[in-house]
Amino acid sequence: MKSSNYRVRYLLPVMIIILVLLSIIATSWGQVGVPLANTMEIIFKHWGIPGYADITLNPQQDAVIYFIRLPRVIVGILVGAGLAVAGAVMQGIFSNPLADPGIIGVSSGAAFGAITAISLGLTTSNLFTMPFFAAGGSLLAVLLTVMLASHKGRIPVIILLLAGIAVSMFMGALSSGLLTILNEHRVREYLFWMVGGLDYRRWEHVYLAAGPILSGIGICCLLARHMNILVLGDNEARAVGASVQKMRIGILSVASVITAFAVCVSGAIGFVGLVVPHIMRIFVGPDHRLLIPVSALAGGIFLVACDVLARMIVPSIEIRVGVITALVGAPYFLYLLRRVQRSEK
Amino acid sequence: MTQSNILSINNLSYVIADKHILRNISFAASVGEFIGIIGPNGAGKSTLLRCIRGITPPSAGQVLIHNTSIQNFSERELAKRVAYMQQDVSVNFDFSALDIVLTGRYPHLEWWQNERQQDIDIARKNMAFTGVEKLEYSSVNQVSGGERQRILFAKALTQETDILFLDEPTANLDLVYQEEIFRYCQTICGRGKTVLMVVHDLRLAAKFCSRLILLAKGNVLVDGLPDDVLTSKYLEQAYHMDTVVFKNKTTGLLDIYTYEAGQASNSDINVHIIGGGGTVGDIIRQLFNNGYKLSGGVFHQGDSDADVAEAFQMDVLLADPFCAVSNEIGRLNREKIAAADVVILANLYFGPQNIDNLQAAAHAKKLIIVEDSPIEQRDYVGGQAVLIYKRLIQNKGVIVLTSEELLQMIEDNKLADQGVQLSKLTAD
Structure with a gap:
C-alpha cells in the first residue's frame, strides 16, 4: 500500500474533478441543448448559491436541467458507485476476481424482490417497501448462490459463476412470470428490471437511494482492512484471528443492501461491479482501503459516461444504459475468465 | 501436566x-x-x-x-x-x-x-x-x-x-x-x-x-x-x-540409507567378508540389500569399512588401528570363516597388520577372491602375501572375480548358485 501512496495522492482528487466535470457535461448535453453557463446558473439557483437567486430562467431549460437531467445524473453516480463497491466487496469476500452483483445473482434477486412488492400492491403505502423487498430478494439470491457453490468451506471460481448464473436465471424466470401475470403488455417494465436504465429518474429516486447507498459505501470503507484479510482465504484469515463467517455474512449483507437500493432505482445494470474494481485494482493495488473509495468514484464516472454514450449513439431513441454496460462488460468478463483459467492451470 | x-x-x-x-x-x-x-x-x-x-x-x-x-x-x-x-x-x-x-x-x-x-x-x-x-x-x-x-x-x-x-x-x-x-x-x-x-x-x-x-x-x-x-x-x-x-x-549427523529388500530370501546364507581399507563398502551394501546374513573381519577400527559394517549392524571383528591382528581375534575370524557358506576376500593391500586375514582365508568352505589389481602390487610384506595368495588360488572351489563382476553376481542373486556350481565342478 505504501508503494501506491504517491499515485493515489493524485488519483483521488483527479477522479473527483473528472466526476464533477463529467456530471456537468452530462447534465447540459442532450436533445435540448443548454449551454454550460446556463446549466450552472440553473443548478446554482436551485441550490440557493448566493448571487444566483435573482437570475430569471428559461422555464423549459429549467425543467430539463433540474428536474430531468440532474437527478438522472445523480442517480447514475449513486448507482454506479454502489454497484462498483458491491462488486469490489464481493470479489474480496469470495477471493474471486469474477464476482459481481449481477453475475452471482444478487441483482436479479433484488429485482425479483422489487417486482414481488409491486405485484402485491405494497409500493404505494410506503416508499421503503420496495427496497425492503429488494434487499430480501438480494440476500436470498446470495444465500442460494453461496449454498450451491460452497463445498467444504471453499468456493471455486468457476462453480461460483455457474451457481450465480443458475440463481440469476431462476430469479429472472420468477420475475418474468410475475410480470406476465401483472400485465403482459408492460414490456417496458420488464426491460427496466432486466436490463436496467437511468431514464425517467427523478429526485425521489435520488432521495430513496442516496442515504442507504452512501452509508453502505461508508461502512464498506470502514471494514476495508478486514476484507484484505478475507481475501487471503478462510484458513489464512482464521490463522490471524478473523471471525471469517461472521464478517463474511455481515459485509455481504451490506453489499447486498447497496445492490438492492441500486436495483430499486435503476433496475439491474450489469457488469459495473466487475469492470470498475478490476481496472481500479490495476491502478491502486488490491488494498480495499483504497480500492473501495476509488472504485466508488470510478463507478460513478463509468455509469454516467455510459449513460451519456447511451443517449448519444442514436439521439432520437435512447439506448438503455444497461445495454451499454453489458456491451462493455461482457467482453471484459470473458477476457478475465480466460486469464483466471490460465492462471489456475 | x-x-x-x-x-x-x-x-x-x-x-x-x-x-x-x-x-x-x-x-x-x-x-x-x-x-x-x-x-x-x-x-x-x-x-x-x-x-x-x-x-x-x-x-x-x-x-x-x-x-x-x-x-x-x-x-x-x-x-x-x-x-x-x-x-x-x-x-x-x-x-x-x-x-x-x-x-x-x-x-x-x-x-x-x-x-x-x-x-x-x-x-x-x-x-x-x-x-x-x-x-x-x-x-x-x-x-x-x-x-x-x-x-x-x-x-x-x-x-x-x-x-x-x-x-x-x-x-x-x-x-x-x-x-x-x-x-x-x-x-x-x-x-x-x-x-x-x-x-x-x-x-x-x-x-x-x-x-x-x-x-x-x-x-x-x-x-x-x-x-x-x-x-x-x-x-x-x-x-x-x-x-x-x-x-x-x-x-557427524544422523543419516538414513534406504533400500528395497530383495525378493529372494537369502537370510539363511552366511557370507563372511574379509576386507579393510575401504575395499568392501559397495560389496557389503549390495549383499545387505539382497538380504544375506553378513559377518566380517578383521577390520581395523576407524577404517571406513568398519563404519559401513557398523551402519549395517554387521557382526564384525575389529582390531585396534595400525596394530597386527591379535591371536584371539585371528582365531575368532577363522571360526567365522569356517562357519560361513561363502567367504569373500577383498582386493586388499597386505601389510604386517592384516596379513593374518590372508592366512585365515584358507579356512573358507567356498572362497571368492576379488582381484582388481595383481597381488604383486599389493604386497607390502616382502613377497609373503604373494606366496600365500598363489597357494590360495590353487585350492578347490576358489574363484577369482573383479569387484564389478562380483557386484553383478550379487545383484543377479547368483552368489549361492555360484558356490554350488563350483563345488560340483571341482567334484567332477
Whole structure:
C-alpha cells in the first residue's frame, strides 16, 4: 500500500474533478441543448448559491436541467458507485476476481424482490417497501448462490459463476412470470428490471437511494482492512484471528443492501461491479482501503459516461444504459475468465 | 501436566466418515522446544496441526494452551498465541510482500485501527530476519517459491506469538533455503518460542529439531529425541520402507540409507567378508540389500569399512588401528570363516597388520577372491602375501572375480548358485 501512496495522492482528487466535470457535461448535453453557463446558473439557483437567486430562467431549460437531467445524473453516480463497491466487496469476500452483483445473482434477486412488492400492491403505502423487498430478494439470491457453490468451506471460481448464473436465471424466470401475470403488455417494465436504465429518474429516486447507498459505501470503507484479510482465504484469515463467517455474512449483507437500493432505482445494470474494481485494482493495488473509495468514484464516472454514450449513439431513441454496460462488460468478463483459467492451470 | 507446558494435547481424535484420521493423540510441548512432526504421506501430520490450531475442529480430545482449552479463546485471542503457516496459500490478488506480512498484525489491532508505524516496524524487522526485506513492494505472486515461503514465514513471525505451527514450510525450497528456515526456527526457539513443524525431510528433522513425533496411520508411533525416534525399527513400521540409520562420519549427523529388500530370501546364507581399507563398502551394501546374513573381519577400527559394517549392524571383528591382528581375534575370524557358506576376500593391500586375514582365508568352505589389481602390487610384506595368495588360488572351489563382476553376481542373486556350481565342478 505504501508503494501506491504517491499515485493515489493524485488519483483521488483527479477522479473527483473528472466526476464533477463529467456530471456537468452530462447534465447540459442532450436533445435540448443548454449551454454550460446556463446549466450552472440553473443548478446554482436551485441550490440557493448566493448571487444566483435573482437570475430569471428559461422555464423549459429549467425543467430539463433540474428536474430531468440532474437527478438522472445523480442517480447514475449513486448507482454506479454502489454497484462498483458491491462488486469490489464481493470479489474480496469470495477471493474471486469474477464476482459481481449481477453475475452471482444478487441483482436479479433484488429485482425479483422489487417486482414481488409491486405485484402485491405494497409500493404505494410506503416508499421503503420496495427496497425492503429488494434487499430480501438480494440476500436470498446470495444465500442460494453461496449454498450451491460452497463445498467444504471453499468456493471455486468457476462453480461460483455457474451457481450465480443458475440463481440469476431462476430469479429472472420468477420475475418474468410475475410480470406476465401483472400485465403482459408492460414490456417496458420488464426491460427496466432486466436490463436496467437511468431514464425517467427523478429526485425521489435520488432521495430513496442516496442515504442507504452512501452509508453502505461508508461502512464498506470502514471494514476495508478486514476484507484484505478475507481475501487471503478462510484458513489464512482464521490463522490471524478473523471471525471469517461472521464478517463474511455481515459485509455481504451490506453489499447486498447497496445492490438492492441500486436495483430499486435503476433496475439491474450489469457488469459495473466487475469492470470498475478490476481496472481500479490495476491502478491502486488490491488494498480495499483504497480500492473501495476509488472504485466508488470510478463507478460513478463509468455509469454516467455510459449513460451519456447511451443517449448519444442514436439521439432520437435512447439506448438503455444497461445495454451499454453489458456491451462493455461482457467482453471484459470473458477476457478475465480466460486469464483466471490460465492462471489456475 | 507441568507449569512449563505451553501446549498440551490430550486424546485428540479426528474421525471423518468413520475413518480415523487421527487417533488418541496426546503430547505436551514446553517452552523452547522445536518439535518436528514426521511420518509418511497420509499419516495425518497436516490434519494434526489444523486440529490443534482449531482450524479443523477435532472429533474428540482437548487442546490446552497455557492450561486453558483453546475453545475458551476467541479467534483473535488464539491468533495472539499461535501463528499458523499453511502449506499452500493462494493469493488471488497482487498484494505486496509487506501487505501480506502486515496481516500478521491483524489480531493485535482493534477493528477500526489501521496498522501503526510500530506494526510496520515489526513487519520490516521480521522481513529482514528472513531475508526478504528487499521484496517489500514486490507482488507475492511474482516472487520465487523460496521467497514466498520466507515472506509467509515472516508473516507468521509478525504475529508475535509464543507458539508457531508450520506446515511443511520448506516445500518447494532449494536445499539452502530449507536449511535456512530450519535454522531460523532453531534461533527463535532459542529465544523462547515453541515451534511445531510438519517436516518431510528426515535428515533435516534430525539435524535441527529438538524433538520428533513420528506419526503413522493417525497414531503417534514414537515421540522423543531424534536419535531415539529415527531408528530403522520405527521407520520401517511407519514408512514400510527398509532403512538403515547411522551416524554419517563426514557430517557427524544422523543419516538414513534406504533400500528395497530383495525378493529372494537369502537370510539363511552366511557370507563372511574379509576386507579393510575401504575395499568392501559397495560389496557389503549390495549383499545387505539382497538380504544375506553378513559377518566380517578383521577390520581395523576407524577404517571406513568398519563404519559401513557398523551402519549395517554387521557382526564384525575389529582390531585396534595400525596394530597386527591379535591371536584371539585371528582365531575368532577363522571360526567365522569356517562357519560361513561363502567367504569373500577383498582386493586388499597386505601389510604386517592384516596379513593374518590372508592366512585365515584358507579356512573358507567356498572362497571368492576379488582381484582388481595383481597381488604383486599389493604386497607390502616382502613377497609373503604373494606366496600365500598363489597357494590360495590353487585350492578347490576358489574363484577369482573383479569387484564389478562380483557386484553383478550379487545383484543377479547368483552368489549361492555360484558356490554350488563350483563345488560340483571341482567334484567332477
